[in-house]
Amino acid sequence: MRRLPTIIKWACVAGLIGFVAGGTWIVRLPEGVVATAAAVPLAESAASLVRLHPPKRPQRPVVAVIGLNAGTETTDYLMPTGILRRADVAEVKLVAVEDNPVKLYPALSVQPDMDIAGFDAEYPAGADYVIVPAMRRDDDPAIAAWLRDQQRRGAILIGVCAGAKVLAAAGLLRNHRATTHWFYRDKLRRIDPSITLVADRRWVVEPGLATTTGISASMPMALTLIEAIAGRGKALEVARSIGVEHWDAGHASAAFRMTRPFATTVLANRLRFWQRDELEIAVAPGFDAVSLAIAADAWSRTYRSRAVARAPAGATLIDRDGIRVLPDAVGPAGKNAEYIDAPGMAAPAATIDRTLAAIAGRYGDKTADVVAMQLEYLPHSP
Structure with a gap:
């Protein structure tokens, strides 16, 4: 105390x-709202998986999870990294602006695998996927420039939770459909009024882009990405290992x-x-x-x-x-x-x-x- x-x-x-x-x-x-998630049409789920297929390296794609050294959300940064590494279907790298510890919030600190410069040197063709967590600062210029460069190289950008604000601040969600943590919906609109917010979806997948709702959504999103890379069987295997019986994009937005x-x-x-x-x-x-x-x-x-x-x-x-x-x-x-x-x-x-x-x-x-x-x-x- x-x-x-x-x-x-x-x-x-x-x-x-x-x-x-x-x-x-x-x-x-x-006082509160009681709501339940409706089923997601199978055609919509199938279309999302197609859009998440590895764009460049179907055998062994590269996933970069980017962080801001001065503050990156704890679970957003570590959950998709750990789940994707456990699946062993991609090269998954914890990346930061600098090759120094990443101070996570609200708890923990981690050492990234490499900084932005090191990633670019090791993977000159760029990543297949870049996972963007919530960060203390939405408009860090180094991260914004790197995200735009990765998009030009063909990476699929995935904004986890309030990571959607980081993508929006970099101009990468302009005229797109998206979602984010419930607390930041209005903030996302203020950053870029051209964004169309989608309700009742845990994630929204556009060509080359995906966004999710709040912190816990990174778990089912990681499983969906595994399914897109390696198939339903592998995703089910990993889901069992982390204690998940069912997952889809359905979400009761009104409850939050x-x-x-x-x-x-x-x-x-x-x-x-x-x-x-x-x-x-x-x-x-x-x-x-x-x-x-x-x-x-x-x-x-x-x-x-x-x-x-x-x-x-x-x-x-x-x-x-x-x-x-x-x-x-x-x-x-x-x-x-x-x-x-x-x-x-x-x-x-x-x-x-x-x-x-x-x-x-x-x-x-x-x-x-x-x-x-x-x-x-x-x-x-x-």
């Missing part, structure tokens, strides 16, 4: 009281919006600023970075806690698929350290539900719902 100086505490209280006093907009918010319970729970949790839990995850050799990312990401979205990775020794943790995680702490924990269950080798899909259940047990159902809403995830629906 971290404690703020008294003067900062009271300054925060005063600010929040003022916010609540003027925040009558909260009262006008809906700003509601009164969401806003009031976030505000209440922020008011408890003097009670911030730092929860440690003990990471053992052979861990799964996808499950670790899910757990650390979710626990760091409660507005009550932050998850950190602790290693027994060593400066770098290498997961089962070669992802290099830089621990936040090394060595034995102090006597007051508080641990949460390490995901270990648990199936990633199960890790989502298990972590949400643990958050509900610690902070209540409303906080677990706030986390699920941020992940754009309906429990038991990967």
Whole structure:
């Protein structure tokens, strides 16, 4: 638990009281919406797979997952990387602007495989696919220029979650259909009013472009990409290994919006600023970075806690698929350290539900719902 100086505490209280006093907009918010996803026509699913077929190297395509060193969303960056590497149907590279650690948010740091210059030198023909996560900055000039160059070389660009804003800021979604995280729909329209937002789809695939809804959508999107590259059988094999029974582009968009319970729970949790839990995850050799990312990401979205990775020794943790995680702490924990269950080798899909259940047990159902809403995830629906 971290404690703020008294003067900062009271300054925060005063600010929040003022916010609540003027925040009558909260009262006008809906209580919530119950919605279910409709089935996606088979012809639409088939057309999406055709558009995602490897454009240049049908035998062994190259996938670049691009990150901004100063801030890239945790699960967006690590989940598609881990799932695609586990399938072993493509060369999958974690790329960053610089050959330095990538600070992920809201948790963890990783060492990329190479920087942009190194990728261009190793793959002069460019990538077959570039996966674009959400980033702290939508309009980084180096990333925008590199994405435009990769598109010119024939890569299919896939904006995961708010990564759609990065594509839009680079001018790559102009006059296209797209989707994004529910919280950023209006922001995406402001970046490029020519974009047509599509509701009730977990992903939208256009020629040479794809976009997805919120954070959890990178799991089924990765499976869809595996199916496009290597067929349904391989996708089913990987799906079983990560705990997914069914996936498609169907999505209940109306279930994800700003509601009164969401806003009031976030505000209440922020008011408890003097009670911030730092929860440690003990990471053992052979861990799964996808499950670790899910757990650390979710626990760091409660507005009550932050998850950190602790290693027994060593400066770098290498997961089962070669992802290099830089621990936040090394060595034995102090006597007051508080641990949460390490995901270990648990199936990633199960890790989502298990972590949400643990958050509900610690902070209540409303906080677990706030986390699920941020992940754009309906429990038991990967």
